[in-house]
Amino acid sequence: MRIAPRTLVVLVLLGVATGASADEPSAVLATVQSSLETAGKQIRQFAFDGDPETYFESKENPHATDQFTLVLDKPVAVTRVKVTTGKPDGTDKLEAGVLQTSVDGKKFTEVAKFVGGSANFDSKDQKVLAVRVQPTSDLSSPLVIREIVVESPQPVATFRYPIEFKVDVTDAPEMKEWADKVAVLCEAWYPRLNDQLKSDGFKPATQITMTMKNSYKGVAEASGTRITGSVKFFKARPDDLGAMIHETCHVIQRYRARGNPSWLVEGVADYVRFFIYEPGNAGPVNPLQAHYNDSYRTSASFLAYVSDKYDKSLVLKLNKLMREGKYKEEAFKNLTGKTVQELGEEWLESLKTK
Ligand SMILES: [Zn+2]
Incomplete structure (x- = not known):
């Protein structure tokens, strides 16, 4: 073909x-x-x-x-x-x-x-x-x-993290144009996503396959270097390109260790999505109901708060620990002087006074 x-x-x-x-x-x-x-x-x-x-x-x-x-x-x-x-x-x-x-x-x-x-x-x-x-x-x-x-006098950036998306729309050929657009977007963002998730000696994937499936019931998921997206979901919400940026982050994270808490794995992916790719789109967090480990965009907002206040390279460091299978909850205490629970309370208090 x-x-x-x-x-x-x-x-x-x-x-x-x-x-x-x-x-x-x-x-x-x-x-x-x-x-x-x-x-x-x-x-x-x-x-x-x-x-x-x-x-x-x-x-x-x-x-x-x-x-x-x-x-x-x-x-x-x-x-x-x-x-x-x-x-x-x-x-x-x-x-x-x-x-x-x-x-x-x-x-x-x-x-x-x-x-x-x-x-x-x-x-x-x-x-x-x-x-x-x-x-x-x-x-x-x-x-x-x-x-x-x-x-040229004005430098042209070479591909620091070479990548190629392969699109499979066998299930929904009418989505080819949309899927190609997503592939171009994710390829263009790949260097900046990688800058947020880099660690010494780590080489990210150079090929990613994105398959649109009729039978897939969720929104999207990543496994290894394969991303699967729901035909039904993205037909209804074609503008939700950030969901595929989130999955691309999972491919880059490549955490093989099993001990990483899922709230933090998802929180890191959504941190890169909502605070690097589409800042301002994370939406409000209700401090009366939220918890730092609610995962996804809530945990992303928590990470952004701690990152801003304590350590600008917090996410980079947490990512490295999780990638190397060395993450433990004490990492927060080591990096900020406070436990993750203390940081969580402090973050919720800061939201109440806003
Ligand atoms: Zn995810």
């Missing part, structure tokens, strides 16, 4: 949501679109991750009509574009192909030919929105892109 290219329209819709990450406020972000399906684990974003050891590989041998395109969030004055193809062992270099650029994402112009597997364009500050690798005839080997390098 060939995957239809994700459209530019989706990217324009998400323009606001894909703003630059906190650590590189001026960096322009990029997305990859291709008519080509991925071979095994060789995902598209490996072509622009700053690591020449990793590479994108197409599943099929491309036709002359196929393409691989890097699209920036906005046009950037570029000094040089260099594309290297072929596997580390030297095979599958692109010979019959050209490098194209576009300022509007619609009209593409040839700027260099591939010679010996690479193409180089000294662009002299030309404005570029998109860079495209285009075969010029049907190829007899897969397309393998080692690395795309974009040099």
